[in-house]
Structures are given as structure tokens and as C-alpha cells.
Amino acid sequence: MSATPYPAPVPSSGASAGTPSPAVEPRPLVVRTTRIDPLPGGPTALVDLLPDTRPLTWVRRGDGLVGWGEALRLDTFGPGRFADAEEAWRATLAHAVVRDEVGLPGTGPVAFGTFAFDDGGTGESFDGARPQGSLVVPRVVVGRRGRVTWLTTISPGGTLDAPGAAVLDRTDRAPVTSPGRVEMRDGAVDARDWPEVVAEGIARIRAGELEKVVLARDVVATTERPVDPRWLLGRLAESYTSCWTFSVAGMVGATPELLVRSEKGLVTSRVLAGTIRREAGMSDDDALLHAAQLARSSKDLEEHEFAVSSVARALEPFCSSMNVPDAPFVLHLPNVMHLASDVTAVLDPGARSSSLTLAAALHPSAAVCGTPTVAARDLIREIEGMDRSRYAGPVGWVGADGDGEWGIALRSAELADDPHHVRLFAGCGIVAASDPAAELAESEAKLVPMRWALGG
Template structure:
């Protein structure tokens, strides 16, 4: 694990005039962290502390690192927040970032929290990326369709019930991509989603994996998607309902050892800008002392992003996908000193690197899936970032 800590860790909090455009507050550069929903949330910059974790046990090791940092802050820890983005599997790099400057907006009020000697910076103009050129990622579109067809064949043989397969798409722009530009455009187009940024991974996810507030845990499970019509046909389709039920059951089984009074509401249809999903809301009461990261360790990957049975799906993904997911489709969000916070699933996202962006999209595949339909579904999911970059 790699750790970067500040020399001075004093925490200061002060209320500021409520801003109408939080995206303009950070300075330029890619060290922006954010978690926003419908104009409310947090945006920060700079690094008061940084923790990078690779290999097995990433959630437990991240939790220990965060707990140690909170202990060092002492009484000031109540105002500290860490932004987290985890790798999809043990091969990747997970990161926790505590920003030097954090602006929070909630209930019509805004305040700024600074850690160490940091002071809020004067913002610079948000730059547009210019012309965007697109190219294939790990697999061309037609080849990925063949991969889905092979997965369907294996599913029909009864090897497993569901597998989620992903593909990537590459973008290159005339100018370096300003993360604030992409965040602003995603938030404007997708106010129902949680717009996030952690260590260059930027996106707008519709899926709340886990929210912990004291002993209350909530989640919204999304699985089963359509880009045509209003989505009502999802409720009457056995294949979409099966795909959705697998995802709900995988979450429920993961949290069951830690929770009581588990309730579900759904499925219903969640309609977004260019796609609709089956959605089920889950609520529960914690009965153990597990924190948010402990719950994430138990839940990830759910059948919504991996498949079921979990081990068989992971094996088929490794065999067929030919893609390093990095931090795509893994938990992303924030946590506080008390173990509360929110973790979504990193969907509708791109990893930025200068003037390049790597976009990700995936689909849940069941035995009745049509490979051509699944290809079109990934196109619809890519559209969130594609439209924002081309704004």
C-alpha cells in the first residue's frame, strides 16, 4: 500500500455563500474529487492524504488506513471525508483520497473544509476539449458481439445463470480534457445520477450500491435495461426479470449476515435520459458493527456487474472478456470518520489521461439474450460520456 500524508493536519470549517455553480470552484487540473446528485453534494481538490491499495483484502486494508488517518486527526476528524474508488478485482489499484479543500452543498447551505495549510484556490476557466476522435478499445464492436454470442451459448449449456460482459471505447481530443467540464456536462444531462470523480475516473452512475447512515442501510439495485420505448416492457419480460432478480438476490445474500429487517420495494422502471432500467430499492437495519467498506467487501461484485454464480461468472469474464476493467463497475463514492457514506457502482464513466479518455460499458447476459441487442445496449450506455465530451 502506498500512503501520502500531510505534515500539518489541522481542519478548518467555515460557511460560504451558496454557489450556483460548484464546478467552477476547483482550479484546473485532474486532482478533482466529486460526488454530486441533483446539484447537491461535494466537490474537492488537492490531496491532504492519499492511500493506494493493490492486491487481495483491498477493502479491509483501505478501512484500516482510513481509521488510522482519522485517529491522527483526533477531534477534527468529524469534518473529514475520504473519496474512494476501488478496483473491480484484486489485480487493479484502489485509491482513497482526502482532499485538501472540500466544498459541500446541502439543504441550501454551502461550507468549505480545509485540511492542513491549504487555502481555497482561485478557479480558472473551464476548458472545452475540442474535437473528439473515437477508436476501438480492447475489442472491435463486431468482435465483442461474437464474445457475447459465445457467452450465450455457454449459458444455454447451463454452466451459469448470468454473466456481465464489458467493452471499452477510446477517445482522443484536441485539448487536454478538463475534468470539471466533463463533470458539469454529465451533471447537467443526468441529474438523476450520482456524478463522481476520483483519481481521474469520472462518470454519472444511476446505481447506489450501498448507503450507510448509522444503523440504516439502503441500496438501489439496477439490472435489466432497454434503450427503446419507455421501458414498461421490462416488467413483463421473463429474461429481463430473471436478470434483475439475480442481482437483487446477490445483494440480499451479501448483506444478510450483517442486517435484519431487510425490505425490498420493486421492481419498478427507472427512466433516464437515453435508457431505462428495472430498479428495486432495498433497506435494512445493521445488527453488526460492520462499516461501509465492510459491507462493500461482502457485496462486490453483485450479479448486476459480475454475474451468478459469482465464481463461475468471474471465470467466464476472465476467459472471454479480454479487458482490464480497472475501476469500472466497482464501488465508488465517499465515507466519513464515523463509517457512514455512500458507494455507487462506477458506471457510465471514463478514465481520463490528458487528452485521452477510456470509456466503459457493459451488459448483463442471460441464456435468452440477443448478442445484437446487447451491442446496441452498450452503445446506449456509452452515449452518456460521448454526448458530454462532444458538448
């Protein structure tokens, strides 16, 4: 684990090399939140403020948080990556001086976070020294919730930045540029070979080794010009308004799935499992027919039931009461339709569990791993053939009181060190009734948002 004042990284004591680094005494953060004038309406108002190509973003329907700069970065490794991140965040807050004049969720100190799907890795891209969890504390955060807009400055070392709109006035915003021409190629597993991977998963399920497994594939995009993540974020926020558009530590996307929201003792998790493609130009009547087909599909209902049950089981130890819907609803997105259920609960006040604790308990759910969890994860490691990195891992933010929102990094892409290369990901839930060819088609549908965001 490392608690690293900007900008110099410090080797983590949790790195796989196993040699602890000297303890680093965190410099105190000075945090000030003030209300500012409302932003223009529209879903991209927050994203349009981002000044450079290292954006931090969590936005839905125009509300949410964006940040830039880096006051502090907390990197963690291995199976303890969630607990270590929470411990480091609490230690940081213990040294913070906070003046919050707004007092809403997302005001005061905020850390944006992203975590790897697995605590290990496979494939050529895996590097055992690479962090598998990151909390990034920006220097500037702008948030909007309904009619209230605020700005937070976070300064290391006991200094205080100018408050409010003065920060925006002095922020230079580099022009947003398109990536130009985009070429796509298959990633770790060729698309022609991926149905064989799915068929192997189906065979293992029918042999009784497990009930469900989620298998994913990647596609690599090569761009004419360097990728500006703000280009992707603006397009996603504009067209996928019901999703949570995010950008943290090189992971960019628009996820329809909320792993957990914790706010003043109330907990919500939106579970998605079961999918049907929505064809371009489909009429409303046809969309309703497809939705009805999805709602009656025994294969998709079975997949969805596994996912909802896994979320309810994971939340139960932390909650005093819970509501699990009897049946899912159909969530309509531009590219697909999903079976969806909103699980809600009340936190046990004695547990004092943060949103990060809940995210760690929920991950990986059956929606992104399978059932039983250990058997599904082991099969993914064995046959999937790629390193997921932070795809399908938790992504979101946590505040000073532990409340926050964490999504699952789906409909997403990983920006490479080379700004001309981007990895796109898509996965499908596999059960005994799955068809390999249909799952390949579903994965193509799930790649549409990021292909389109790139301009393809």
C-alpha cells in the first residue's frame, strides 16, 4: 500500500515483490467545498469542464462528480486491495482539514477509485508489480446534484487554493480532439475462436462443475491520433444518459450496472443479467416485442436469478432489512436491453460499513463472475485467455463519511500507455442453455458503446 503525495510515486508495501517500503507519513490535505453558480443544463455540463487528458469522472444524467489534478494517490495490491485502500483513505482523512459549506453527498474530501477484477492476472499483459487498486484524490472536484452545484479544492501540504469560481476562471482547458481514423483488431482471443471458449464453459456447466460463468473478450483499437478520454466521455454522457459515465486511472466507460450506492444508511444495488440486442433503427413496437421476449426467456431469467441472489447474500451480513424484487424489469439502452433488478437495503447501524466495504463484499457478483463464485473465477482463469485488468471490477467514488457510489466497469475500455491504443471489453453470462454463436453476437452488441465513442 502507498500513500503518495503528488507527483512522485512510492513503491507499495503490498507489491508482489514482497519487499516493504519505508512508511510514508502523509502530508495533511486542506479541503474546502463552496457552492458555485449553476452550470448549463444538459448531460455533458460537468464533463465539458474537464481541462486535460487525465479526467476523473462519475456522471449520470448530468449530475455527479468530475475532478482533475492529483493531490494524492493510494495504490494497493493483491487480495487485500480493498481493505488496504480503505485503511489508507481513513488515515488520510485523519490528517485532513475540512471546510464543507454545502454538506451534500460528494462534497468535502472525495476519492475516485478503480479496482482490478481479480487479485492475480494471466496473459502477457500482466505485471505483478502493477497496482490492482487505486484511489485518486483530485486537486479540484466539481459536483452537481439537482439544483446545487459546488466546487471542492483539495490541497496537499497545508496550503489552501482559491475558493469557488476563481479556480474555474484560472483553469486552462486544452481543446478536445477526436482520435481520427480507428482500426479494430481482435485481442487476446480471436473472435472466430471465442465461441469455442464459450462452448467449453457450457460443457463444464452441463457436467455439474458450476451453474453459471461469465466469459469476456477484448478488442484492441488503434487510432490515428492520441486518444483524448474527454472525447469518449462527452459522447458517452450525451448518448447513454441512464448509465454512469466514468473515468478513473485509465478506465473509461458508461456502465449500466450500479454495484452499490450507500447514502445515509440506505443501500442500493442495480443488478443486470440477461441481455437481448437492440438493432439500430428498431421501432418502439419492435423494442417492446423484444423486451417481452427477454422477460419470458428461461435462459435469461435463470442467469438473472443467479446474479440477484449473489448480491442479496453478499449484502445480508451488513444490513438490518432488505427488499429483493420478485421479478426483474427490462432496462432499455441504445444498443441492448437488460433484465434489471434494484435491490435495496438498510444498513445495520452497528456495522458502520462504508461503501468501499460493501463493494468489496459484493465483488465479484454472479453478474460478472458466475455461480459458485470460486468455481467460476477458477474457470475464467483457466479458459478465458486474457487478463481482465480492471474490466468488470468496481469503479466509482467514496467520500469522507464512507458513503459513495461504485459501479461495475462494464461497457468500458482501458487506455494504454501508448495513447494510440485502447482495449475494449465485453462479457456474457453463460448458463447451460447458452448458445456460443448467440453469445458472440451479444458480445458484439456490448462493444457498441465504446466503438461508437471512439467514432467507429
